[in-house]
Amino acid sequence: MALTRIQCIQYALDRPGVLTVLPGVRGMADLEDILAYVDATPAERDYAALAEMAPQSREARCVYCNHCQPCPAGLKIGTINKYYDLACLGDEMAAEHYRNLELHAGDCVGCGHCDSRCPFGVEQSARMAEIAEYFGV
Ligand code: SF4
Ligand code: SF4
Structure with missing residues (x-):
């Protein structure tokens, strides 16, 4: 395939x-x-079909594919995750882009819709809590 x-x-x-x-x-x-x-x-x-081709690693990682959309709270899930990963690598511009988003990880209502839709096995609702703690918003 x-x-x-x-x-x-x-x-x-x-x-x-x-x-x-x-x-x-x-x-x-x-x-x-x-x-x-x-x-x-x-x-x-x-x-998202990639998930069926790639060997499953032990650690599920977000690849920003947005297959888990739509988020009922309107969060840009892939974008938020990408900025977070870049910020963790020291990218200040990505951190600034994150802060300029209209909605942040802290706006996640924890509905779990994304968890059930992610083909890569990412527990995104928990990751949103982690991201909100990192940025404080
Ligand atoms: S949580 Fe899963 S479906 Fe959503 S953007 Fe990340 S990898 Fe894609
Ligand atoms: S758990 Fe959070 S990020 Fe995931 S769909 Fe629900 S509100 Fe959106």
Whole structure:
């Protein structure tokens, strides 16, 4: 099973620190294939199928895929996790981006919807509590 180009582009864009993806283009056919990303639906961009291909590690890690959305409280789950991981590595700009978000981990109501939807086995509701404690919000 292979991921589609659209899924691959989304996966690459979701990696911490990645702002853009520059695919190689051999001709118009490649260009049209790649530009299909722009109009792709969230379902077409969803790469949660990766969870079935990758060997399960002992520690479940958030890969920012947003498959657990929608959050009833409106939290941007993938973005919050990405900023948190970057902040833990010393990225002050990511910490600032986190503080500028409209909703923070502290706004999590602990409903557990994300826990049941995460294909990577992340207990996201507990992670939100951890993130809220780290940032104090
Ligand atoms: S908690 Fe799971 S589904 Fe949600 S963004 Fe992280 S890895 Fe994806
Ligand atoms: S547990 Fe928190 S982050 Fe997860 S869906 Fe519920 S409110 Fe959103």
